[in-house]
Amino acid sequence: MRALVLESYGEPLAERDLPEPTPDPDGAVVETEACGICRSDWHAWQGHGDWVDDRVPTGQVLGHEPAGVVRAVGEDVESVEPGDRVVVPFNLADGTCPACRRGRTNYCEGATALGFGPDAPGAFAEAFHVPEADVNAVPLPDEVSATAAASLGCRFVTAFEALDAVADVGGGDRVVVVGCGGVGLSAVQVAAALGGTPVAVDVRDAPLELAADVGAAETINADAVDDVPTRVRDLVGGADVSVDALGTADTCRTAVDSLARGGTHVQVGLTGDDDRGEIPLPVDDVVQRDLTVEGSRGMPPARYEELFRLIANGRVDPEALVTDTVALGDVSDRLAAMSEFDAVGVEVVTEF
Template structure:
C-alpha cells in the first residue's frame, strides 16, 4: 500500500510502498477514506518533542486524524464490525491503566499515538491498524461525512474537550482564542456554540476572517495592536477563559494576560524548537488574580457521542473549517506550507 513516510527530519516526507496491515485479535484494519493534515504532523516532521521524550522516530508513517471503513476485525473485537465507518482518536489507549479506569483514556499511561509511535503506523496511508478497537474505534453516524469526521480527528475534539470539559464554557462567558490555525478555529466555533462571546487573535487577516465566520464576535490582528491583553480587558473586562492554540511563549503569555480575575487559561498548543517545552508565566499575577492554568489533550472516545449530537443538531459544523481537500502525494508540500504559516483552516486528504 502507499503511505507517507518520515525519512529525515525537516526533509520532505516520501510516499512509499508499505506492507498492508493485518488485524490483531483485539484490533481492526481500517481502509482510509479521509485524514486531516494537522500541525502536529508538522511538529513530527520537524523532529520536535525530544525535550519531552516525544520525538517521532524516523521511518514513521504519519497521519493521525482518520476516518475509514473497517476492512478486517480481530476475533476479540465486539463494538465494531467489518463494513462499519469509524473515526479514531490519535491517542490509542490500553483501557486498563489507572487513568483509563478513571475515564481519562486521553491521558492513558501506556498509550501509543497513531502516526507518532512506532507501534502505531499512521493514516496517511491506504489503510491502517487500530489496536484495542473496542476502546479506540468509534462508529460514525450516517449523517457525518468523512471529510467532517477527519476534520474532527484531533483539532476539533481537542477544542471541544478543552472548552466544554476542562474550562466549562457556558452562556455569557468571555473567551479569548490566541492562534487561529485548525485547533484555534475549532475552539472559536466550539466556544461560540457553547454560548461564549469569542475574541479571536492571530497575526494574519485571512484566518481572522474565517474566525469571524466561525462565530468570533471580535477579531484582533496582534501585529496591529500595541497591547493585545489590554485591548481585551478594555473591550470585554477581561476574559473568563483563554486558549493558546499555537504553543509559544508569546501566544501563551498573551492569552494568560488577557484573563479577568478568577479566569481559566487552557493550553492546547504544543511548543516548538524555540521554547522546547518551557514557557515562563506571571506567577504572582496568577496567585493574586486567582487564575487557573490547565492543559488539555485530545478527548476520550466515550465523549464522541456528545459531539456527534451537536453536529446532528447543527450546533457545530466541523466541515465548515475545511478549506481544501488534497491527495496523498500532496501531503509533503502541505506540511512544508505550514513552516511559513501558509495554510488556512483545515486541509484533508481524500485521495489515496
C-alpha cells in the same frame, strides 16, 4: 499499500509501498477515506519533542486524524465489523489502566499515539491498524461525512475537551483564543456553541476572517494593535477563559494576560524549537488575580457521541473549517506551508 514515511526530518515524506496491515486479535484494519493534516504532524516532521522524550522516530508513517471503513477485525473485537464507518482518535488507549478506568482514556498510561510511534503506523496511507478497537474505533453516524470526521481529528476534539470538560465554558463566558490555526478555529466554534463569546487573536487576516465566519464575536490582529490584552479588556472586559492554540512564549503570555480576575487559561498548543517545552508565566499575577492554568490533550473516545449530537443539531459544523481537500502526494507541500504559516483552516487528505 501506498503510504508516506518520515525518513528525514524537514524533508519531503517518502512515498513507499508497504505491506497491508492485518488485525491483531483485539484490533481492526481501517481503509482510510480521509485524514486531516495537522500542526502536530508538522511538529513530528520537524523532529520536535526531544525535550520531553517525545520525538517521532524516522521510519514512521504519519497521519493521526483519520476516518474510514473497517476492512477487517480481530477475533476478540465486538463493537465494530467489516463495512462499518469509523473515526479514530489519535490518543489510542488500552482501556485497562487507572486513567482509563476513570474515563480519562486520553491520558492512558499505556497509550500510544496514532502516527507518532512505531507501534501505531499512521493514516497517511491507504489503510491503518487500530489497536484495542473496542476502545478506539468509534462508529460514525451516516450524517457525518468522512471529511467532517477527519476535520474533528485531534484539533476539534482537543478544543471541545479543553473548553467543555476542562474550562467548563457556558453561557456568557468570554473566551479569548490566541492563534487561529486548526485547533484555534475549532476552539472559536466550540466556544460559540457552548454559549460563550469568543474573541479570536492572530497576526493574519485570513484566519481571522474565517474565525468571524465560524462564531468569533470579535477579532484582533495582534500586529495591528499595541497591546492585545488591553484590547481584549476594551472589547469584552477581559476573558473568563483563554486558550493558547499555538504554543509560543508570546502567544501563551498574551492569552494569560488577557484573563479577567478569576479566569482560567487552557494550554493546548505544543512548543517548538524556540521554547523547547519551557514557557515563563507571571506567577505572582496568577496568585494575586486568582488565575488557573490548565493543560488539555485530546478527548476520550466515549465523548464523540456528544460531538455527534452537536453536529446533528447544527450547533457545530467542523466541515466549515475545511478549506481544502488534497491528495496523499500533496502532504509534504502542505506541511512545508505550515512552516511559513501559509495554511489556513483545516486541510484534509481525501485521495489515497
